[in-house]
Amino acid sequence: MKITVLTLFPELIRTIAASSITGRALADGRFALETVQIRDFAGNRYGKVDDSLYGGGTGLLMQCEPVWQAWLSAKEQMPADARSLVLSPKGRVLDQSLVDELAAAPGLILICGHYEGIDERVLEAIGAEAVSIGDYVLTGGELGAAVLIDAVSRQLPGVLPDESAWREESHMDGRLECRQYTKPELWRGRSVPEVLRSGHHARIAEWRLLDGLAETLEYRPDLFAGLDLDEDCLCRLWEHIGERRRET
Ligand SMILES: C[S@@+](CC[C@H](N)C(=O)[O-])C[C@H]1O[C@@H](n2cnc3c(N)ncnc32)[C@H](O)[C@@H]1O
Structure with a gap:
């Protein structure tokens, strides 16, 4: 190029x-x-x-x-x-x-x-x-x-070290990325969501998926409206949104 x-x-x-x-x-x-x-x-x-x-x-x-x-x-x-x-x-x-x-x-x-x-x-x-x-x-x-x-x-081959670095980012598939955290685990009374510290890969993947959807709904309802989500996914998402609200 x-x-x-x-x-x-x-x-x-x-x-x-x-x-x-x-x-x-x-x-x-x-x-x-x-x-x-x-x-x-x-x-x-x-x-x-x-x-x-x-x-x-x-x-x-x-x-x-x-x-x-x-x-x-x-x-x-x-x-x-x-x-x-x-x-x-x-x-x-x-x-x-x-x-x-x-x-x-x-x-x-x-x-x-x-x-x-x-x-x-x-x-x-x-x-x-x-x-x-x-x-x-x-x-x-x-x-x-x-x-x-x-x-x-940044989309060109070899520019980012690993394709997953951008495949999961906001807008790659019409939705936003989940919230992200780094060390320390506790910062001024605010902690990293427990699931991300659990080491449980399946739960982490589920949390990331749902949290990305929740971010999309909160910040870009226009994008959210274009997503094709089944009823089961929507139920899990409402539950996740409830947990997000309890967190804050
Ligand atoms: C002051 S602007 C000219 C605006 C033009 N008279 C109009 O009203 O459509 C000067 C240059 O800035 C660039 N530019 C301004 N706004 C832009 C935008 N939103 N996206 C991309 N380029 C922009 C364009 O190259 C444009 O020729």
């Missing part, structure tokens, strides 16, 4: 991606990351890549030609079936199913807007798919690209 980011702020992408698990994955060659400075394709000696809006309005818009040239230069170095995405608040909202889909692509070109965004014509010419990281407006696409790179790269 190769990811190339077209941006006016390559240092932002490189700084974020160089840390933690992403940084290690890059160092180990689990995926490749390149940045392309759109300003290098400005075609003028000032590096100017934006201009005022037709029809009036405040702010500046990134112009077609520098983005187009930057994209062509990235495309040349990419597998033919790489996907081109533009970060945009109008786009398909990034969720785990989109992350999984993108992690299966041979390459991604991420285009980051700034100012008022990017002239529509170049996005049409590229056929860029718009992706949003949520229903709010950021100053630029770089943080969105960094979020996408983080979420996608």
Whole structure:
């Protein structure tokens, strides 16, 4: 997997991606990351890549030609079936199913807007798919690209030490993960649920399943509504929720 980011702020992408698990994955060659400075394709000696809006309005818009040239230069170095995405608040909202889909692509070109965004014509010419990281407006696409790179790269083979590390995490199968605890066993009067200290694998697995469902119901009733749970599972879940309430 190769990811190339077209941006006016390559240092932002490189700084974020160089840390933690992403940084290690890059160092180990689990995926490749390149940045392309759109300003290098400005075609003028000032590096100017934006201009005022037709029809009036405040702010500046990134112009077609520098983005187009930057994209062509990235495309040349990419597998033919790489996907081109533009970060945009109008786009398909990034969720785990989109992350999984993108992690299966041979390459991604991420285009980051700034100012008022990017002239529509170049996005049409590229056929860029718009992706949003949520229903709010950021100053630029770089943080969105960094979020996408983080979420996608941890799905790639060998990036996390063990597949179970992410298979059981929230959103992997439309539900949230159970509550989690580490040492000490007792912290300021609050103890770790007894079952997790019991060493009884079957009871622990059952607790994890039910607690994940309880978390989903509490925090994301919209996700819970989409789960297909039989009557027996629902009965065990209500019992578990009763125990959670007694705990607190
Ligand atoms: C200030 S925004 C432009 C917003 C645009 N004028 C609009 O109202 O749709 C500048 C850039 O930030 C990025 N951006 C802003 N919000 C985003 C979001 N929610 N998800 C992904 N990228 C975003 C995009 O690349 C966008 O071109």
